[in-house]
Amino acid sequence: MTESQKLILLKKLLLEEDRDFANSILQKLELLENTVNIEENLSQKINPIIDKKIEAFTEEVPRKLGPAITEALGFEIKNSQDKIVDVLFPIIGKMIKKYIQQEMKILTESINNQLQNTFSFKKISRKFKSIFSGASESEIILSELNKSKIEQIFIIEKGSGLLLSSTSNEGSIDRDMIAGMLTAIKSFVEDAFLKKDQNLELIQYELYNIHIQNFASYYIAVVVSGVFDTNFKNELEDSLFDFASKHINKNISNSAYITEKLKELIK
Incomplete structure (x- = not known):
């Protein structure tokens, strides 16, 4: 070559x-x-990377920034309560109004159903009760739908506020503290009006009525839910007088015995 x-x-x-x-x-x-x-080809390459970054970001942000964000929100809420109330009040107000309207509708339907029950013995009884009591049938039905119920009973020593006995349908906070608080309220009201031989008999607390039956050395406080009308008050007073005569006056120092008898009274 x-x-x-x-x-x-x-x-x-x-x-x-x-x-x-x-x-x-x-x-x-x-x-x-x-x-x-080509968008489709580019998406196949880019999307997995973006998804991976977003997943990592989602996991990291709550852990790293969560405490700082919570603290900042708490600080802003604490220092802007009036503004928050102004913003939330119309919304909450509408919710409450809607709820009340719905409950009133249900209540009206219940009353109408009761009134339309023409062949009911309760219907006839209710009419007689309405005639003699002066209350309308609707008011009587309302009281039937929202029956009075004894929730708690406290027997408290006058003056000292010492709780002698108590019973309740449900658990409550420190009963000794409640006894002291009721005694303080009772003493304050009675002293404030400077009326001798006058005793506080009723405390209203939202949906509850606290009936106070006074005796010589103690008083009985009865927490009642539902309608607290004159008829129920009279029946309750009779029951308390009978209970005091049969059980308390003869066994004032026997707290366990009185408590057992109170359970029968609250049923």
């Missing part, structure tokens, strides 16, 4: 290698161009 042939062969080999390298780069550029310019 001549020198000229050798040069031609070498040139051919070098050019083929450069040509292959150039074609490889061209293919990669075309692939990259297709990836960038």
